[in-house]
Amino acid sequence: MDTHATLAQQFEAERPRLQAMAYRMLGSLAEAEDAVQEVWLHLSRCDASTILNLGGWLTTAVARVCLNVLHARKSRREESLEASVPEAAAGEGGEIDPEKEMELADAVGLALLVVLDMLAPAERLAFVLHDIFAVPFDEIAPIVQRSEAATRQLASRARRRVRGRAHRQEAEQAASREVVEAFLAAAREGNFEALLSVLDPEVVLRFDSPDVPAGIPGEIHGAAVLAQQLVERAQMLQACRAALVNGSVGIVVAPQGRLLAVGELLIRGGKITALKVIAGPARLRQVDLAVLEGR
Incomplete structure (x- = not known):
């Protein structure tokens, strides 16, 4: 040779x-x-x-x-x-x-x-x-x-x-993570009933972005309305994963690992009560992201 x-x-x-x-x-x-x-x-x-x-x-x-x-x-x-x-x-x-x-x-x-x-x-x-x-x-x-x-x-x-540095106690973070993982699994599968089980009936979704996706209002109120919106966009949610967002368990939206948006969640009593979607290069640069241990 x-x-x-x-x-x-x-x-x-x-x-x-x-x-x-x-x-x-x-x-x-x-x-x-x-x-x-x-x-x-x-x-x-x-x-x-x-x-x-x-x-x-x-x-x-x-x-x-x-x-x-x-x-x-x-x-x-x-x-x-x-x-x-x-x-x-x-x-x-x-x-x-x-x-x-x-x-x-x-x-x-x-x-x-x-x-x-x-x-x-x-x-x-x-x-x-x-x-x-x-x-x-x-x-x-x-x-x-x-x-x-x-x-x-x-x-x-x-x-x-x-x-990162978790701002919450480990037990609280673990409980929040369980809720977020259940939410993401239901969203990716387009499972309406499973989404309702993790969303507070009065949940509110808000967009903090210069460009709200076409056909979606700036705010969405109520579990049934939000769940239906998520079911209709299940394919878009395949690139969502749990991460630490500003010190708490949240969501990153990153097709092929390229960040498009993050989701800040407020969780109370095992239910998601509020979700803020942050997008746009300038806004995303201000977000503190870290990896959840064990993933």
């Missing part, structure tokens, strides 16, 4: 790990695959005989490509805050199956992808490489162009954002 073929075989053995890493850093299957392919092209053109640790070299190379993508993405967002429909939700050229990407987002943790997407690029990179893939800080530091101590701080700051 010639040298190039051997190198290709070694790279293919590493590809699943590299794609898993890139997906967590980028939150997009198409971008993750592109990043890994870019690294292969670079590897195939360089003198691989000078690489002492191929796995480490590939990890660093993929991380640097992903960091460049994250910086470019951040710049685009700062230049234009108008786009409220994520690229992944729009299909990205039809190359990636949305169902496949949603399955992958669920496997990784949709709420985790959403929270990671709200981190600064260097924070996201440090957290993913160290906390998820166990890359030492002394190897991460040169990638993010920080000292080892500063890189530790990046990961620590990201860790606090990801895990």
Whole structure:
């Protein structure tokens, strides 16, 4: 077997790990695959005989490509805050199956992808490489162009954002989570009776968004009316998952891990009494999101 073929075989053995890493850093299957392919092209053109640790070299190379993508993405967002429909939700050229990407987002943790997407690029990179893939800080530091101590701080700051701090007692949070999970299961199934069982008869839904979805009033009052609206839109609710929203159990709406809206819930006596839907880039940036432990 010639040298190039051997190198290709070694790279293919590493590809699943590299794609898993890139997906967590980028939150997009198409971008993750592109990043890994870019690294292969670079590897195939360089003198691989000078690489002492191929796995480490590939990890660093993929991380640097992903960091460049994250910086470019951040710049685009700062230049234009108008786009409220994520690229992944729009299909990205039809190359990636949305169902496949949603399955992958669920496997990784949709709420985790959403929270990671709200981190600064260097924070996201440090957290993913160290906390998820166990890359030492002394190897991460040169990638993010920080000292080892500063890189530790990046990961620590990201860790606090990801895990969040519950403002409620654990028992109360667990009870709220049970209600939210039951609500989401009923909503995704379009189960009218199950929705009524978790909604307070006088429940109120309000939209805090510059653009309320077509055909939906700014406020919806009453369990029966809200349940019917949810049943009619069950397909749209497949991308809803539980998360910590401003310190309490709430909902994120994130097709393929790209945040579109969040839901703040008020729960009393095991029933949802109020639900506020927050959408729009400016409003979403003000929301404190974190991952619920155990998911």
